[in-house]
Amino acid sequence: MDLGTHGYRTPSEKRIDSHYDMPEGVDIRGRYDEEFAKILTRDALKFVADLQREFRNHIKYAIECRREAKNRYNEGALPGFDPATRYIREGEWVCAPVPPSVSDRKVEITGPVDRKMVINALNSGAKVFMADFEDALSPSWENLMRGQVNLKDAVAGTISFHDKSRNKVYKLNDQTAKLFVRPRGWHLPEAHILIDGEPATGCLVDFGLYFYHNHATFRVNQGAGFGPFFYLPKMENSRESRIWNNVFERAEKVAGIERGSIRATVLIETLPAVFQMDEILYELRDHSVGLNCGRWDYIFSYVKTFQAHPDRLLPDRILVGMTQHFMRSYSDLLIRTCHKRGVHAMGGMAAQIPIKDDPVANEAALELVKKDKLREVTAGHDGTWAAHPGLIPACMEIFINNMGNAPNQIKTMKRGDAANLTEQDLLQIPRGTRSMEGLRLNTRVGIQYVAAWLTGSGSVPLYNLMEDAATAEISRVQNWQWIKYGVELNGDGLGVKVNKELFGRVVEEEMARIEKEVGKEKFKKGMYKEACKFFTKQCTSPTLDDFLTLDVYNHIVIHHPRGLSNL
Known part of the structure; x- marks a missing residue:
């Protein structure tokens, strides 16, 4: 995506005369707001x-x-x-x-x-x-x-x-x-x-x-x-x-x-x-x-x-x-x-x-x-x-x-x-078992966090813990690591190896569980399906992306032509 050209006008936007007072070489593509203008002064x-x-x-x-x-x-x-x-x-x-x-x-x-x-x-x-x-x-x-x-x-x-x-x-x-x-x-x-x-x-x-x-x-x-x-x-x-x-x-x-x-x-x-x-x-x-x-x-x-x-x-x-x-x-x-x-x-x-x-x-x-x-x-x-x-x-x-x-x-x-x-x-290498429930929890948390992030929330209560980007990153990279190296899940006696096919089934089942937990209406209105695509892509990518948020950032960027505001 070309960040320099991305932008559109929604039906609720109207042209106004006000705009940010910008010094030479600075161009603000974010929405104009009078409160924001008190922060985005020329000198600042x-x-x-x-x-x-x-x-x-x-x-x-x-x-x-x-x-x-x-x-x-x-x-x-x-x-x-x-x-x-x-x-x-x-x-x-x-x-x-x-x-x-x-x-x-x-x-x-x-x-x-x-x-x-x-x-x-x-x-x-x-x-x-x-x-x-x-x-x-x-x-x-x-x-x-x-x-x-x-x-x-x-x-x-x-x-x-x-x-x-x-x-x-x-x-x-x-x-x-x-x-x-x-x-x-x-x-x-x-x-x-x-x-x-x-x-x-x-x-x-x-x-x-x-x-x-x-x-x-x-x-x-x-x-x-x-x-x-x-x-x-x-x-x-x-x-x-x-x-x-x-x-x-x-x-x-x-x-x-x-x-x-x-x-x-x-x-x-x-x-x-x-x-x-x-x-x-x-x-x-x-x-x-x-x-x-x-x-x-x-x-x-x-x-x-x-x-x-x-x-x-x-x-x-x-x-x-x-x-x-x-x-x-x-x-x-x-x-x-x-x-x-x-x-x-x-x-x-x-x-x-x-x-x-x-x-x-x-x-x-x-x-x-x-x-x-x-x-x-x-x-x-x-x-x-x-x-x-x-x-x-x-x-x-x-x-x-x-x-x-x-x-x-x-x-x-x-x-x-x-x-x-x-x-x-x-x-020193950490010790412990790897389980199917661990894979499921990572998937459930990761998808729900990305869905919240896409809709404007970066701190999300999930399963009695406050999740943020750091804990979502653990979920993502651990899934990626287990899939890439085909680890055996021995923590719950299953003895199965993780691969893309198994992960695909887990994603499908956990999406159904998420829909049941949050309710059909919230699931429908939320960005769970979009989040699932992002999270699944990152977990199954041949190479590990440095940061989850870099991949999804472009999808919360909205450029407004100068002089536009939501009124």
Whole structure:
């Protein structure tokens, strides 16, 4: 699809005189909206365009380096520690001190940037709300721009939402969580904004618009060195973190604020990045507030990194938890690395959601969450993630009971045996069985997630878990891996081998189950059949696509000729 020419006018569109005030070289193909125009000002767009022009070649080179690394792994190489940067790993340097305003991050909640979610998350009792433009968001023009409007209002403290169906008005409490923002990864374009004739880099749009409109408010409210705060996703090495550091320094210089005002936590959610944690922190040492165990994407990355290694097949998704040796080693090394460098080591996501109609099942799920959080805090994590406000009290209780009044464990937690972790520990093959039910669950979850994503939802409750793009990616790549290598399903005693024919039957049966579960009317109105085609194609492709969302992105891009709006 040619992103530069895609566009149409629906019957509900009318021509209007208003249009975005765009600087030279910038062309906006998204729908005009007066609220969006307050975000897409001429100066804000110029700021984004300047970032794009300065850093696009660096980003393209980083993506090319990812392809070269993938080729090496496909030819049999294994990721490992870089001998050339050993001096960084063994050095005694530390990052800039953690700002007092975010020294306590015991529990963080994450979610998309829709208006009601932003208010509820900031009021949730969590220490931090990570507003997500990435895995929890379907990046339609409407979602992205309304998200920027919502966050601008949230930072200003003026955000409110009137739920007409409940006749209830939502507003911010006096005490709210600290706001972090996660932009998209380097690989995702923003096809509604063209800069010098090519789609903008999605993360620079997300970062640039948010920073431009909100940095001054952070400065007034909290002072220099206290924000804005970010989470940085999907990086594979320190070269990519150097780009972000340069972006931050450029933004600070243009805004006339002190170096180090911007602070960021990097998600370690790719297998190559676990061998570069010291180097990533070193590049961001004036802007870092830690690393996070992005464990769902990390599992996805394990399969993607070893896609040409038939000896490294994953067991059922539900069996790949933090008790697996390679996952525990990853967590332990992250804690040791962060505490040695004076920053936070954040734990992983609790994806469970309350089971309202089954108290017994709900209590069992909550016990699993508590057990996982106890493992995290005793291992040395300074905080953790929750997907639902209902989990926050239980998670907070675990961390407070084990940490007391201390805001974090940076200086108090012993580094333990993590100093002796080897490449072999981080690469140990996961153990467990593979079952037909695992194949079915992957298929059911993957199809329903893609259907939701196509209709504008990037965070979807399915089978008592909050699914986002990361967990959908695990479903996709695991199916692909099992089909490609014809694995034997031994977990439920069947002993059958996975192939395209078996998978085809599973897809047909799971589509029937989905229709029964959601109801015929919802199934008919939803995009389940389209989602099934996308998901099936990706699971059976001869080569593994890097990202599920890249394939389906073009199908949520709608270009509007200048001067058109839905009225």
